[in-house]
Amino acid sequence: MKNAEQVTFGGSGLDRAGELRGNPQGLSEAMADPTARTIVFWRGKPLMSTERPAGLIRLAMDHAILRDAVEPPILLGREEGGPVFAVDLSAWTPAGFDEAGASGFLDQSEQRHPALPDWMVFAELRRVMTWLTPRDAELAASGKAIFAWHEIHQFCAKCGVATELSNGGWQRVCPSCNASHFPRTDPVVIMLITHGNSVLMGRSPGWPQGMYSLLAGFVEPGETLEAAVRREVFEESGVRVGEVGYLASQPWPFPASLMFGCWGHAISTDITVDPVEIEDARWITREDMMTISQGHHPEIMPARKGAIAHFLIENWLSDTLD
Structure with a gap:
């Protein structure tokens, strides 16, 4: 891309x-x-x-x-x-800090x-x-x-002793067993899944009313990005995905993820939502997505600016994914 x-x-x-x-x-x-x-x-x-x-x-x-x-x-x-x-x-x-606020x-x-x-x-x-x-x-x-x-990560995962900051802040060292601990980043796939002229969107419980985004999920040990895309989409929505490709990545420090933006072509369209994973999922046409991105849709808000979901959707709408 x-x-x-x-x-x-x-x-x-x-x-x-x-x-x-x-x-x-x-x-x-x-x-x-x-x-x-x-x-x-x-x-x-x-x-x-x-x-x-x-x-x-x-x-x-x-x-x-x-x-x-x-x-x-x-x-x-x-x-x-x-x-x-x-x-x-x-x-x-x-002074006067309100935790609830x-x-x-x-x-x-x-x-x-x-x-x-x-x-x-x-x-x-x-x-x-x-x-x-x-x-x-x-x-x-x-x-x-x-x-x-x-x-x-203030305590050693190997022996439990308090660790010490080292290497300019990019390492913690255990003074007891000498184990070294380094920052970790969690890989997450976020997918622009399309079928014809429509894109698959979903929302998680607890999100603000009207907020939808692309489906996403953590990559598991021993799993490729492509396999993670297919697994996560099927687990959350019941939609089967065929061909998958990579588009762009985004560091997402909330708290420590690296978002791998991918595309995928759906080979089925029937949606069966897993309520444990997401609250709702739906196919949205390009025309409706244009209305959403302009803030004129009666039910769905635009994807949050700054997030890779917004970035991928806007590039899909403008045909600049390649």
Whole structure:
């Protein structure tokens, strides 16, 4: 697919400076570099500017706000030769923070740190991802995903002892059994399944009213992408799929997936929904999808901008999948 890397979170060409990760002296020098900057996160939310054009905030490494960090900075890479890090401030609790207000399908709440101006806020990445440049999006996705991994891998899976951050934040080491643990990404297939002039769409329980998307599911051990597409579509909808191909991928840090966008040709059309997997599935014609994408359909909302489902559907409608 010629425009595959135009999907959100993909294709910025970030220099990840992998050669520095295992070099303690090089990391120390990078953090002391006067051009070094850090992206700041709170509970997975990046620090953003609310002024237009909105974007990620980059702070100097000696900024006072970083005193609230518990763990060392994580090296994300280089921008224009300058080192870029990520710092997690999740140990800080905003004054008057309402846990209930920061829950739900899409967190609309914003948090402000007293050491920062009011126009700098921590905002949910899914809500602001379409505001970001490709570089900001890649940095935000990388930082969010790596912090999510650290949060749930603080103990050795082999012996249970607390592990220690290493390798610039891209490894955890067990001081007891010397086991090394590295970040993991879960492969997920998301499929544009077509039959003639129609595409297969579904919705999960708990989604907002009117929200539909392409079917998707995790790839199992020992399974090809093609086999995963056929299995997931049949399990969720009862539709059989024949030929399958790959289109594009998208890092999806919610919390740590890599979405493999695929196409597939259905060889059956009867739908039998598995209620454990999805709530509803239906075939939607190209004409109806045009109405949906323009926001004029009476029952179905457009796919969420920034997600690969929206990207694939828009390319299908415009005949630019090849």
